Amino acid sequence: MSPSSAMLDRPLTGGRALAPDLARGVMLLLIALAHAHMYLSGHPTGYRAYALDGGALDRVVTGIQVALVDGRAMPMFAALFGYGFVQLAGKRAGDWADTRRLLRRRSRWLLVFGFGHALLLFFGDILAAYGLAGLLMVGVLRWRDRTLVVFAGAWLLVHAAAALVNGLRIAEFGGPSGMAAATDPVAAVGERLALWGVLTPFLVVELVIPVLLGVWAARRRLLDEPGRHVTALRVTAVVGIGSAVLGGLPLALVDAQVWTLGALAVPAYVLHGVTGLAGGLGYAALIGLVAARVTRPGWALTALAACGRRSMTCYLSQSVVFVAVFVPYAGGLGAELGTAAASGIAVVTWLATVAFADALRRADRGGPAEWLLRRLTYGRKGFENVR
Secondary structure: HHHHHHHHHEEEEEEEHHHHHHHHHHHHHHHHHHHHHHOOOOOEOOOOEEOOOOHHHHHHHHHHHHOOOOOOHHHHHHHHHHHHHHHHHOOOOOHHHHHHHHHHHHHHHHHHHHHHHHHHHOOOOOOOHHHHHHHHHHHHHHOOOOHHHHHHHHHHHHHHHHHHHHHHHHHOOOOOOOOOOOOOHHHHHHHHHHHHHHHHHHHHHHHHHHHHHHHHHHHHOOOOHHHHHHHHHHHHHHHHHHEEEHHHHHHHHHOOOOOOOOHHHHHHHHHHHHHHHHHHHHHHHHHHHHHHOOOOHHHHHHHHHHHHHOOHHHHHHHHHHHHHOOOOOOOOOOOOHHHHHHHHHHHHHHHHHHHHHHHHHOOOOHHHHHHHHHHHHHHHHHOOOOO
């Protein structure tokens, strides 16, 4: 029996581990920060879609976020997605064919959720990318560990090539415009879907490596039992986050308009994207180290974990708030505010979703989006047996 088959046949131990939910809860703050500035309109932008016409505070926030947030949050979530894929498979008592059908059904519904998200709210949706990745990569759960690692290493070349193509496009045609400035809600739908259709395949390319490594980590229960893997988590956190900061700094200085690299800006963009993979893994490992030191989580960690357990609901709620505040046909502040103000709104929005998730926890209720996804995935009969 292969290691992957053994993992699928071994049920997970009882209880819900703190680290994966805590990591998702923290990750949603990074997602909010990475997305809020995309709702601004009417500004020339740099390589990561940050406005170039802001004040000193806006440029400081831009530099910090490009170095620490952009291209680091999504790899973290992707690794957790791969980790959760193994957890879902481990809960199935049936054979592999049954497990594969279930995971593919869930991935197809994620695609539907993502389409709805893009249709109604945000072109930068990531749910569809995870759904498409799940459909294409469900078979990796049967791969041996060596195959996972070797393929991830080989895919790094594809990842870098995609970043190079995008960087060259930005250098020639200018920075991405972010959220379209359409004042007509109907016209905005077409613009969002057009951007979403182009962006989603690129996102899938970026997801491959962290998903594979998330599967590898789940087989070792690195986040389920972080106390047993402190050394590995510490090394991953230090190397991963350190690499992301150093690798992201050149582009951060470029987008913050501190440093003009000229033709070297494109290699800086590629370096930013590649080291972001390490940063996402490093952040997840750092949360695992925090969880390893917690014997009884206090109210703050409990609320964050509640947010992570309801991550889809909280993620979609962020988009609802951002549309209400920023887009021209709603709050209309996207044309008036700068990067720093948008990031401030992102933090407040994230805090509100944490409070909302904790209120649901206190009421012993799950997130509505999670409830619907489980109901659609498992059906009425199967849903009754799903926790």
